Amino acid sequence: MDQLLNPNFGVFALTIVNFLLLVWLLHKFAWKGIIGALERREKQIADDKALAAQARADSEKMRAELDSKLQHIAQEATQKMQEAVAVGNAQKEQLLAETKQQAERLLAQAKEQIEAEKNQALKDVRAQVVQTALLAASKITQQQLNEKSAAQTVDEVLRDLQKRG
Numbered sequence: 001m002d003q004l005l006n007p008n009f010g011v012f013a014l015t016i017v018n019f020l021l022l023v024w025l026l027h028k029f030a031w032k033g034i035i036g037a038l039e040r041r042e043k044q045i046a047d048d049k050a051l052a053a054q055a056r057a058d059s060e061k062m063r064a065e066l067d068s069k070l071q072h073i074a075q076e077a078t079q080k081m082q083e084a085v086a087v088g089n090a091q092k093e094q095l096l097a098e099t100k101q102q103a104e105r106l107l108a109q110a111k112e113q114i115e116a117e118k119n120q121a122l123k124d125v126r127a128q129v130v131q132t133a134l135l136a137a138s139k140i141t142q143q144q145l146n147e148k149s150a151a152q153t154v155d156e157v158l159r160d161l162q163k164r165g
Contacts, residue, residue: 132157 139153 128161132161135160 136153136157139156
């Protein structure tokens with residue numbers, strides 16, 4: 001066990017020679033490949049970062065464009081709704097005006113019809129009055145004129161009118 005703790009310069013020298021030989025062999029055959037692979041990997045990472053940054057910028061630009069289009073569409077929709085409301089109000093006013101005109105026309109027709117019926121009724125009443133007066137006059141002329149016979153004549157005329165009416 002004592003030998004393990006004491007340094008052995010021969011083993012130490014061989015270990016250093018082996019290490020230097022290993023470094024030289026790695027430098028000669030593997031170092032360029034390892035460094036090249038690391039550089040390629042580093043370049044690929046840098047390119048990927050650049051692509052990611054470009055993609056992020058493109059997506060931000062696209063998002064801004066979509067937001068702008070969405071805002072434009074919302075404004076158009078609001079404008080179209082306002083136009084539709086205006087058209088609806090115009091149509092409502094037109095319908096109200098037409099309805100008012102039609103109501104006035106019907107009212108005028110009704111007044112004309114009432115006036116015509118009133119005139120016809122007055123004509124009928126006048127004709128009946130004339131007929132009654134003629135009937136009464138003919139009865140009066142047929143009889144002698146006295147109060148009693150005149151009263152009887154009026155009663156007869158009224159009875160005749162009731163029979164006809």
